[in-house]
Amino acid sequence: MAKKTICTLFLLLAVVFVHQSNCLTQSQINYLKQKLNERYNQVGYSENNIGFEYSASDTFESDSKQDKQEEDTNEIQEDDDDDDDNDVHVINVDIRMPNVQPTHENEYFCHALEMPIDRSVFIIGYDPQAEMGTAHHMLLYGCSKPGSRNNTWNCGEMASSNDGPVCDEGSKILYAWAMDAPSLELPKDVGFEVGGDTGINQLVLQVHYGEIGDKIKEHFIDDSGITLKITDQPKRLSAAVYLLGSEGRVPGHSTVHMESACSYEHSQVLYPFAFRVHTHKLGKVVSAYRIRNQQWTEIGRQDPHKPEMFYPIEKNMTIKYGDILAARCTMVNDMDKTVFTGATSDDEMCNFYMMYYTSGTLPDIDNCFRGEKFHWKKYFKNIPSDASNLPKSKEE
Known part of the structure; x- marks a missing residue:
């Protein structure tokens, strides 16, 4: 005893x-x-280095390794007894x-x-x-x-x-x-x-x-x-940011769709929970989607001239192996000159930030950038008709 x-x-x-x-x-x-x-x-650190390089996959039509009929439900449950975040x-x-x-x-x-x-x-x-x-x-x-x-x-x-x-x-x-x-x-x-x-x-x-x-x-x-x-x-769930962006130019007196898309080639399932958009003066709408089995599901869509906060993604959704992440910036240039993407406020930018969490190792690829010759219509069907429309407010 x-x-x-x-x-x-x-x-x-x-x-x-x-x-x-x-x-x-x-x-x-x-x-x-x-x-x-x-x-x-x-x-004393004086090496002359270049900025980080953008990488992207050129593959778009990969077969999913996940169950194609699986619903977008968050399988990771919250722990109600977790009070770790106290003062x-x-x-x-x-x-x-x-x-x-x-x-x-x-x-x-x-x-x-x-x-x-x-x-x-x-x-x-x-x-x-x-x-x-x-x-x-x-x-x-x-x-x-x-x-x-x-x-x-x-x-x-x-x-x-x-x-x-x-x-x-x-x-x-x-x-x-x-x-x-x-x-x-x-x-x-x-x-x-x-x-x-x-x-x-x-x-x-x-x-x-x-x-x-x-x-x-x-x-x-x-x-x-x-x-x-x-x-x-x-923390049980690791957070990270995936960035989609486009580079190119917007000729004078034109409307241009700057678009990007990359296939997600990792076994780790991602759970998006917030998004942010960014352009300069010419941006009218920025939108992003998950494409699975040629079906488009909106991740987020916003006016880039609103406060550039991370807006919550209200729907439960997942990003799985073989899914395609796609983004569009709709640019409208009423000026006589062409505007190029660049670093100054007189140039343009086209960025969509997707904040997500996952329960395992973070993917080693965290961005997808495309040039001005890339266009959705060359690769995809069923493009949403409202991808360049401002989202309706909750009051409407």
Whole structure:
């Protein structure tokens, strides 16, 4: 009887020890907060590198390895007893421009924040600290190696003279913001895992300073950035962003469909839960779809001149092996000149960001870009007739 009691006590102690080993103590949390808020300000990294390259699959008609008749239901159930995201295990960490001073319009500045290397942590929310009169847009990247070891650097991917790219190695988009979009909180049990052995050793904030001529004359300094909501508690579901985009030109007095599409060739099932669109002045509508068995299901459709927040995807849907992801930006140019895609606010962009989660390893391909000669009608049937129409508001 005594031996049984001792064994029971030992098992209880083992369970307590395992639980504590998976949690940070308060002193560890304080240390983590201190380390994450230290600015990454080493100098001397001078290699001349190019920005990250876009890759895309050229295959469109792959047979699905999943049951073609399976319904789009989310098979991953929430744990109602999960209270990991309490205040004890969540900290707010700032990544903000350290008082930069742009000297001309359409500059891109980058600033890096080092992640802990002994263990991973999880980003579960984003609170933007910027206003559209200063920052045209902001992007947060995860990098295995930043594009520079300077405190800040010029990092416009398409600019003619850069100090370096956003990332020198391992670029992943984690968040995007523009036009006074509000905060974003991820669904329960979902997080962007960074640090540790994830390959995301640095977070890099990129801020595009657009048409700010009046502010430049006033010699203003800027600290735009993002407050990250971070927890040490592991998340069952890993979040990531898949980017669809197009490059090309919009001739004067024309309407152009900039389109992209790629086949999803991974066994891991994706669950989209939010989307964001981005163009410059000529964009009228941005839409994206999942194509399965020649049937189109809308992922999201939005006016790019509305606040560029991540809008929730209200329908339950999945992305599976063999599905095709397709996006369109409808551009209308009433001017006499041709407008090309590029980095400045006078150029154009065509981007659709799909935020998703999955229960396993993240896919190694996270973007799909196409050029101006790519068009849906060359490859697909049943193209939705409303793909270039503004979505109806809930009040209509």
